[in-house]
Amino acid sequence: MPPSLSRDRAAQLLNGARDKRIIVIGDAMLDVYLTGDVDRISPEAPVPVVRIRGRKNALGGAANVAQNVVALGSRCDLVAAVGSDVGGATLRELVAASHIGSEGLVVVDRITTTKTRIVARSQQLARIDEEEDDVLPERDVQRIIGAISEIISRADGVILEDYDKGVLSSAVIRFAIDQANRQGIPIVVDPKFRNFFAYEGATIFKPNVRELGAAMGAGIDIDHPDTLPAMVERLQVQYVLLTLGERGMALFSRDGEIARVPTHARQVYDVVGAGDTVTAYLASMLAAGATAEEAAAIANVAAGIEVGKLGAATVSAGEVLAALLERSSE
Numbered sequence: 001m002p003p004s005l006s007r008d009r010a011a012q013l014l015n016g017a018r019d020k021r022i023i024v025i026g027d028a029m030l031d032v033y034l035t036g037d038v039d040r041i042s043p044e045a046p047v048p049v050v051r052i053r054g055r056k057n058a059l060g061g062a063a064n065v066a067q068n069v070v071a072l073g074s075r076c077d078l079v080a081a082v083g084s085d086v087g088g089a090t091l092r093e094l095v096a097a098s099h100i101g102s103e104g105l106v107v108v109d110r111i112t113t114t115k116t117r118i119v120a121r122s123q124q125l126a127r128i129d130e131e132e133d134d135v136l137p138e139r140d141v142q143r144i145i146g147a148i149s150e151i152i153s154r155a156d157g158v159i160l161e162d163y164d165k166g167v168l169s170s171a172v173i174r175f176a177i178d179q180a181n182r183q184g185i186p187i188v189v190d191p192k193f194r195n196f197f198a199y200e201g202a203t204i205f206k207p208n209v210r211e212l213g214a215a216m217g218a219g220i221d222i223d224h225p226d227t228l229p230a231m232v233e234r235l236q237v238q239y240v241l242l243t244l245g246e247r248g249m250a251l252f253s254r255d256g257e258i259a260r261v262p263t264h265a266r267q268v269y270d271v272v273g274a275g276d277t278v279t280a281y282l283a284s285m286l287a288a289g290a291t292a293e294e295a296a297a298i299a300n301v302a303a304g305i306e307v308g309k310l311g312a313a314t315v316s317a318g319e320v321l322a323a324l325l326e327r328s329s330e
Helices: 007-019 062-071 086-097 138-154 170-183 209-216 228-235 274-287 292-306 317-328
Strands: 021-026 028-041 048-061 075-083 101-108 114-120 123-130 157-161 187-190 239-243 249-253 258-261
Touching (some): 007 274, 007 292, 021 062, 021 274, 028 062, 028 075, 048 062, 048 114, 062 075, 062 086, 062 157, 075 086, 075 138, 086 101, 138 170, 170 187, 239 292, 258 292, 292 317
Parallel strands (some): 021 075, 021 157, 028 114, 075 101, 157 187
Antiparallel strands (some): 028 048, 239 249, 249 258
16 A cells, blocks of 8 residues: 555545445346256267256346445446346346346346356356447437436445456547536546547546557556556556456556556455456545555555455455455554
């Protein structure tokens, strides 16, 4: 953590986040886990036969980010598109059960993005994706914008969660950022390639190194980062936060300052969902009054806890405070 961030300051920010409301805008998904046994190979093809023993439905994509916001203690509204199908109904039920505001869920004429994972003996054998990833038609774009307009006035922070599934069109991105900037509230962006350079005016832009290198057309050398402030200037955002896996994070500002945030994971069981935890904590901490460096430091502690859990898990403010107390006593 930065030297200026004491455990008391972290506790103040985490407690302050309980009074804040975050709006998550982006591509919500339904994650389905089918678990079973394998004891033979199919006579029809050289593939295992899986006898399904269990099924679990979970929130994915932007919906999982919203779930993480609620888990840390903030309130949350989700703006996303769902189909008028069984997957959409299941996703809406999970959103309601997670105490996420669902006024912004827009029913559209396409399948609900669903990712089904088939697991046997703790190994994923296959993943089946059901989705349409074209940009939403204009009528639905306007409905998404209308939902944002209805909700954003009561928000203290905005997350734009892009998985290139069609919700975050350039018009939706521009409307959300302009509205948030008028209200003076922070904007955290988790980008994908399609609209990578469309987030001018965002507070923190959070790609990973691979995504950034692909968008910039060149590899990113984090050990020689002299040119990276120019990248922040090109993106026209206040900060770029690069997630570096086991190497932690690096925060770059437009004025050339660079802050390194080392990882604090004790044990890594599963990295699935760690990025969603980071995004949720960044927005809630900024909404509570944290600096970008403070928000990144607390988010990094939360990510270190999340990767010690199996699957896409959430991390509570109490767990973060306990981890900080443990570190301060070492």
